[in-house]
Amino acid sequence: MSLEMKHVFYTYQEGSPTESHALQDICLNINEGEFLGIVGHTGSGKSTLIQHLNGLLKPTKGEVLIDGININQKEAKAKRKEVRLKVGLVFQYPEYQLFEETVEQDIGFGPRNLGLSDTEVQERVKEAMALLKLDYKTLRKQSPFDLSGGQKRKVAIAGVLAMKPKYLVLDEPTAGLDPRGREEFLEQLAVLHRQGMTIIMVSHSMDDMAKYAQRMIVMDHGQIQLQGTPQDIFSQPEQLQQIGLDVPSLSRLLLRLKQRGLDVRTDLFDIEAVKTEILRAMAAREGKLTC
Amino acid sequence: MIRIHHVTHMFKKESTKHEVKALDDVSLDILEGEHIAVLGHNGCGKSTLAKHLNALLLPTAGTVEVDAVDTANEADLWTIRQMVGMVFQNPDNQLVATTVEEDVAFGPENMGMEPAQIRQRVDEALALVGMSAFKDKGPHLLSGGQKQRVAIAGIIAMRPKYIVFDEPTAMLDPTGRREVMETMQRLNREEGITVINITHFMEEAVLADRVVVMERGRIVLSGTPKEVFTKVDLLKQMQLDVPPVAELAALLHKEQKQIAADIMTIEEMVTELCP
Numbered sequence: 001m002s003l004e005m006k007h008v009f010y011t012y013q014e015g016s017p018t019e020s021h022a023l024q025d026i027c028l029n030i031n032e033g034e035f036l037g038i039v040g041h042t043g044s045g046k047s048t049l050i051q052h053l054n055g056l057l058k059p060t061k062g063e064v065l066i067d068g069i070n071i072n073q074k075e076a077k078a079k080r081k082e083v084r085l086k087v088g089l090v091f092q093y094p095e096y097q098l099f100e101e102t103v104e105q106d107i108g109f110g111p112r113n114l115g116l117s118d119t120e121v122q123e124r125v126k127e128a129m130a131l132l133k134l135d136y137k138t139l140r141k142q143s144p145f146d147l148s149g150g151q152k153r154k155v156a157i158a159g160v161l162a163m164k165p166k167y168l169v170l171d172e173p174t175a176g177l178d179p180r181g182r183e184e185f186l187e188q189l190a191v192l193h194r195q196g197m198t199i200i201m202v203s204h205s206m207d208d209m210a211k212y213a214q215r216m217i218v219m220d221h222g223q224i225q226l227q228g229t230p231q232d233i234f235s236q237p238e239q240l241q242q243i244g245l246d247v248p249s250l251s252r253l254l255l256r257l258k259q260r261g262l263d264v265r266t267d268l269f270d271i272e273a274v275k276t277e278i279l280r281a282m283a284a285r286e287g288k289l290t291c
Numbered sequence: 292m293i294r295i296h297h298v299t300h301m302f303k304k305e306s307t308k309h310e311v312k313a314l315d316d317v318s319l320d321i322l323e324g325e326h327i328a329v330l331g332h333n334g335c336g337k338s339t340l341a342k343h344l345n346a347l348l349l350p351t352a353g354t355v356e357v358d359a360v361d362t363a364n365e366a367d368l369w370t371i372r373q374m375v376g377m378v379f380q381n382p383d384n385q386l387v388a389t390t391v392e393e394d395v396a397f398g399p400e401n402m403g404m405e406p407a408q409i410r411q412r413v414d415e416a417l418a419l420v421g422m423s424a425f426k427d428k429g430p431h432l433l434s435g436g437q438k439q440r441v442a443i444a445g446i447i448a449m450r451p452k453y454i455v456f457d458e459p460t461a462m463l464d465p466t467g468r469r470e471v472m473e474t475m476q477r478l479n480r481e482e483g484i485t486v487i488n489i490t491h492f493m494e495e496a497v498l499a500d501r502v503v504v505m506e507r508g509r510i511v512l513s514g515t516p517k518e519v520f521t522k523v524d525l526l527k528q529m530q531l532d533v534p535p536v537a538e539l540a541a542l543l544h545k546e547q548k549q550i551a552a553d554i555m556t557i558e559e560m561v562t563e564l565c566p
Contacts, residue, residue: 180531260564
């Protein structure tokens with residue numbers, strides 16, 4: 001089972017003078033259980049791409065398949081709604097979309113619209129809140145607007161989780177959070193991933209990608225320019241820099257050390273691994289007494 | 292100089308009606324020409340502190356003086372606001388006009404300035420932030436970083452001595468962040484404007500002359516970036532970010548004492564390891 005994009009093109013305002021090609025021939029297969037990271041500049045097509053994953057945007061050309069079903073095909077119309085529910089999409093600054101009077105009502109909005117019974121809705125709300133370590137008892141009656149920024153965001157995301165998606169797509173979920181909030185949030189995302197949820201995350205933070213993603217795609221000008229494990233990607237710093245993206249700071253350090261003649265591996269970014277590698281390379285250099 | 296003298300600020304939380312101490316006996320002198328970064332988690336009081344600098348908030352106890360003018364002095368409110376400009380987080384909330392130059396002219400117009408002088412100030416301000424080419428554009432057509440630079444130009448047109456940036460890059464992508472940081476540094480170095488940057492990003496704090504770390508309404512750490520960021524264990528305890536290179540330096544130092552522990556940047560580390 002997977003999310004699949006086959007030769008997807010997307011053009012904004014086709015045929016008008018302001019026509020722009022946001023996606024060009026995207027082929028992508030996202031397997032169940034993966035943690036996929038998507039990086040790229042603003043305007044590289046990342047957000048356009050993820051909006052195709054649950055049918056919010058229809059490809060100008062090409063196909064999008066959710067668990068084998070082409071969601072934009074007329075014949076699949078009956079199944080479309082059900083299939084789209086498998087993919088939960090969390091937009092940037094999702095807390096701007098909170099609107100209900102209480103936390104419980106806000107998170108329960110989606111499930112209620114599915115026509116579930118009150119007890120079922122309540123169950124779903126409880127479960128979703130538990131997944132993000134939000135305390136049901138103390139928060140349920142509170143107005144979402146009285147919460148801190150980090151909590152508001154979690155409530156908004158809980159609203160998506162309450163729909164029990166198989167695939168969770170997040171567009172820069174940590175933007176604007178403080179370091180503590182960011183760390184906590186990413187750790188919880190990692191827990192969801194370990195419990196079997198497929199995570200697709202758009203982020204500008206290469207350090208976060210290095211730490212959490214199993215596979216990455218790098219987008220530029222509406223195309224996938226690079227893909228592979230974080231190791232693969234970050235050992236090609238020239239290409240990243242050409243696109244105008246950064247590499248994690250420790251990768252940058254290793255590259256500079258190598259340029260200066262210290263014989264280190266450059267495909268590491270975990271701090272302990274980098275430390276060990278530098279110490280090893282220095283010991284080897286001492287042995288040879290050259291730099 | 293801005294002198295924050297034993298300032299405490301209390302406010303009532305709407306939902307619970309509890310009194311919260313947002314600032315707890317804070318004292319800080321900000322010197323002319325300085326570039327200060329204020330770090331800390333959400334809720335630590337850094338934005339509350341920022342809003343005291345131009346009398347958007349007044350102390351519950353203690354005083355704030357801008358060039359010896361007490362911010363509690365209502366008669367001097369406009370003098371203070373003109374001296375201390377503020378740039379906020381969300382670029383979309385700060386632009387009011389239909390073109391870039393009209394937006395920048397908004398402040399000077401309200402001061403009742405002569406049209407010729409307004410023209411001059413707007414042109415200067417836009418040149419300083421590198422946005423002259425966009426003067427006839429609608430602000431909605433700009434990127435986040437460009438919008439933030441226009442917001443900064445609007446402040447510069449008022450010729451402030453001090454600019455307080457309240458998480459100006461939090462909503463920007465890496466390119467936008469770089470644009471805003473370069474502008475901030477240029478204003479400080481070349482124009483001599485005092486910069487107070489409230490931020491979560493230690494990459495930005497590293498660029499300041501002095502870093503102030505806040506927690507629970509108090510200043511808990513203050514010093515040069517080097518002094519602050521080499522306190523790796525303490526920062527980790529506070530769950531603040533530590534520059535990865537500083538953390539690596541601390542780890543390397545534990546294993547090999549001859550490697551200095553107070554290294555913060557990639558270039559310093561390269562020099563240390565490959566002299």
